[in-house]
Amino acid sequence: MKQTIILLIFLLLINFTLIGQTLEKKWLTDFEKSNYTATSNYDETINYLKKLEAASPYIKLITFGQSPQGRQLYAAIVSRQKLFNPSEIKKKGLPILLIQNGIHAGEIEGKDACLLLLRDILITKTKAKYLDNCVLIVIPIFNVDGHERMSKYNRINQNGPKEMGWRATAQNLNLNRDYMKADSPEMINWLKFFTKWLPDFFIDTHTTDGADYQYTITYNISDGENQYPQTIEWIKSSLIPYFENKVEKEGYLIFPYVAFKGSKLEDGLVDWVPTPRFSNGYVPLQNRPALLIETHMLKSYKDRVYSTKFLIEAVIEKINDDSQKLVKMNKDADNWVIENYFYKKKPLPLSFSVTDKNKIIIFKGFNSIEKESGITGNKVLVYTNTPVDFNIPFYYDLNVKDSVYVPKAYLIPKEWNEIVDKLKLHGVIIDTVRTSEQAVVEKYKFYDVKFSNSSFEGHQRPIYKYNVIIDTLRLKKGDYIIRTDQRTLQIIVNLLEPLSQDSFIAWGFFNTIFERKEYFEVYSMNKIAEEMISENPKLKEEFLRKLQEDENFRNNSYMRLMYFYEKSPYSDKYLNQYPVLRIIKELPN
Structure with missing residues (x-):
């Protein structure tokens, strides 16, 4: 009898071992099958996720748009509570972690790391606890068209995988310069998705270019003083020490992602605050922490994937431990931004x-x-x-470096509805003027306008100076009014203030206001100028003084006539005038 029992136990152990080996083989990723040297293509990636969805009730695969070449943009929602709707998740008070991979499709470690991670959570269940107090959203590939432009020659400075995707989209746009201006269909869809889900923490995975060093993985979390102090304190004193320790325990050196001060390492390293054209600059303006992961290009692909996985796991563990704290900090951050910059009128930093x-x-x-x-x-x-x-x-x-005081509201004329549509993508609440109200406004009038010598991301960016003019006017019915006492305050200001590096005007969306559309003939303008001088002795005196002091003006007949044209009632009063107005005070009718 005893021998029979021992035999049964032995057979069961063998059976369980065989089942485990079969399970492991069934769920091997293409990364593992290739001995850690290759990555799956788009179809293989999505099929693996669909297989996970079929095997587990805790994952739902959704699409949030389509690429220019017709590929679907996928996201995997992973929830132990089977909550796949953002409003239901937020009612439960659970933090949402969004992990984005493949925005630069040749830098694809994050995708393979996330496939391994999801298998650990859903199939082997060795990491099932990661869903205890957190909902995960994984975008496996953001730049899906660039991902399928696979070649072993796409990343000249990078050590594997065997073949990798391309940096830019099919329209040759760099998605990690597009968060504010939203030119690409991919980013337009991403912003709608982000606004709908409004995650509590964001991770964006990349691979470096640049210098060689011993660290396998580097990171950046923006900590500019335009962010909620308690969030920054949590990041610096709790989150960073936790994940640095965990990653190093796994055998990988980790360091902040910094820049060289000069041409040599010995010149030193500098910290930086990313501008909002980048993911890790954009998400903090939405009052949410954002982690940029940059693995080192020359390390093996295997080490890059696993170090990324371990860093993501450490962040998930910390979010689970501090889930309620993170949710509360984010709500407090939304209120802090309004209190600090709208009510207390502190200057809002735009650059550092x-x-x-x-x-x-x-x-x-x-x-x-x-x-x-x-x-x-x-x-x-x-x-x-x-x-x-x-x-x-x-x-x-x-x-x-640059800051601005936040007005009560911005006014955008209804003819600039394209700008309004883009603002809505960012979750900005917009009203229309319903009654003919009066308001004290600030206008920007530009001068010394020049343009970049070449286009950047499809835009001819202007360089300018401007004066501020205070005026009282009556608002027009149907125009758009964007009040700044809302959680997207920083997004609004950074998109509408000319001082911002990523404002609509800095990206060239208003370039037509710099173009002269009416011109004078010499014979007409000469006669008008003579009449202006005869009727205005002070103008004549100013003209003669300018002739004496400015040799270039004195020797240029067209400039001399233009001097009078710009002072005449025939000149375009709207030339170089910013159509977006800053409302400082609303007045009773």
Whole structure:
């Protein structure tokens, strides 16, 4: 009898082992099947996710748009409570973590890391606890068209996978420059998705270009002073130490993603606050923490995938531990932005610069040498395999470079409805003027307008200066009014203020206001100028003084006539005038 029982136990153990091996083989990813050297294509990726969905009730695969080449944009919603609607999730008070992969489709470690992670959560259940106090959303591939432009030659500086996707979309747009201006169909759909779900934490996975060093993985979390102080404190004192420790325990060196101050490492490293054209600059303007992951391009693809997976896992663990705290911080951040910049009238930072303050840090790099190059005709920097711990300055102190006081509201004429449509994508609440009210407004009048020599992301960006004019006017019915006492305050200001690097006007959406549409003939303008001088002695005096002081003006007959044309009632009063107005005070009728 005893021998029979032992035999049964032995057979059961063998059976369970075989089942486990079969299960493991069935759920191997293409990354694993290739001995960690390749990544799956679009169809293989989506089919794997559909297989997960068929096997588990805790995952739902949804689409949130279509690419220019007709591919669906997929997101996997993963919830232990089987909540796949954002309003239901928020009612339960659960934080939502959005993980985005493949915005630069050649930098695709995050996709393979997430497939492994989802298998651990849903199939083997070794990481099932990650769903205890958190809902995950995984975008496996954002730039789906670029992903399918696969080649082993797409990333000249990168060590694998065997074939990888392309950086830009099928329309040659860089999605990680498109968060504010929203030119691409992919980004338009993403913004609608983001606005609908409004995640509590965001992760964007990438691979570096640039210098060689010992760290397998680097990261950035924006901590500019335009963000809720309690959130920044949680990030710095709790989140970062937690995930740095966890990743290093797994055997991977980790370091913040920083920039070189000069051409050499020895010149030092500088901290930075990303502008909102980037994912990790945009999401903080929505009052939510955003983690940028940058694995090192020269490390093996296997190490890049697994280090990404371990960092994501550490963040999920921390969010589970601090789930209610994170949800509350985000709500408080929404209120803090309004209180700080609308009611207390503190200047809102738009850009930052680094000061000369620094501290000496240890940076784990590689020894480098300069070699003469017959190709370049100069010396070329070459990295060796010799690890070196460098003591170098780190410039950490960031000051506000540009800021602006937030008005009560912005007014956009109804003919600029394209701008209004883009604002709505960001979750901005917009009203229309219903009665003919009066208001004190600030107008921007531009001068010294120049344009970039080449286009950038399909836009000819203007460079300008401007004056501020205060006026009292009557608002027109049907025009759009954007009040700033709403949670998207920072998005509104950064999109509408000319001082912002990623405003609509800085991106060239208002370039027609800089174009002159009416012109004078010399014989007409000369006669009018003579009449103006004879009727206005002060104008004549100013003209003669300018002739004396400005040689270029004196020798240019067209400029001399233009001087009078611009002062005449025939000139275009709207030329170089920003159509968006800042409402400072609304007046009773």
